[in-house]
Amino acid sequence: MLEYGAESRLIETVAQRLGHVLGVDSVEVSLIPSAIVLTTLSNKKTQSSTTTRRAHHKPINMSIVCDVQKMCYKAEKENLDIDFMIKTMKEIEPNYYNSWLIVFMVGVSCASFAYLHGSDLMGILITFVASSAAMFTRQVLARKKFVLIITFGVTAFVATFFAAMSQIFHLSSTPDIALSSSVLLLAPGFPFVNSVLDAVKGYLAMGWGRWMQAVLLTSATAVGIVLAFTLLNMEGW
Structure with a gap:
């Protein structure tokens, strides 16, 4: 979502909601234009895991952002697991016009x-x-x-x-x-x-x-x- 031009607040909100579905206590997100730092806290916030990922520049494409949001809504509604999210993410492709x-x-x-x-x-x-x-x-x-x-x-x-x-x-x-x-x-x-x-x-x-x-x-x-x-x-x- 960061690569394709989503608003920062939306990126953070989706990450936190997906973390809640997957059972972690909280998700902390730090954003800069070229990277995202994400920390998950679990087991009553006694364990944490932090990862940093580079965000490469891509053309603005709101179809990608919408597809990720739809995945988030479906995961929340049906209480789906990580396998569903990984599979869905791999299938998301930009919709380009001719x-x-x-x-x-x-x-x-x-x-x-x-x-x-x-x-x-x-x-x-x-x-x-x-x-x-x-x-x-x-x-x-x-x-x-x-x-x-x-x-x-x-x-x-x-x-x-x-x-x-x-x-x-x-x-x-x-x-x-x-x-x-x-x-x-x-x-x-x-x-x-x-x-x-x-x-x-x-x-x-x-x-x-x-x-x-x-x-x-x-x-x-x-x-x-x-x-x-x-x-x-x-x-x-």
Whole structure:
């Protein structure tokens, strides 16, 4: 759940509930963005077992989080044992949409944003092409396991490069809208929201870590945009 973007309070609550089902007295959880430390207390809290596990970065996927929650609910309701949990965990797989469908829908969403902000038809089409190309680039880099910061920077460069054609060749009367709309797919909304929720609920280390991750991704996006403007000798939006 930590790897796939779950909120810290939810991770701790599920761990404690599963521990209760398995018969331990209590479960203590400590979270940082890159690892989880879990301690179980049993036999009237006279015995303890502590383990630390590294959390590797994965794309945000709420289907994984929901599947773990469903396992927790079922284990509580039917009082199931550890064998059921291990079997269920091994069977949980991310539910991925078709990559071309994602490219198309991202293009449509960014083009819709351009439309809502008053772009002309050519600007909408250019936004669709630019954001679709950017999403395809992001998928390719993700499959090749590039660092996320590099992925965001390169994707922002591609989106800006394609969208800038509307201004360079005077294809649209609203090039600024096309330029700004084409990079919306890189807005790190989920990390920002989770960082605030974690901080408000007392998970300051997680909140700070996720906030810094979101800031770094935003900075990488800005670098990609500026690099494209510099290469094309443009002043900006």
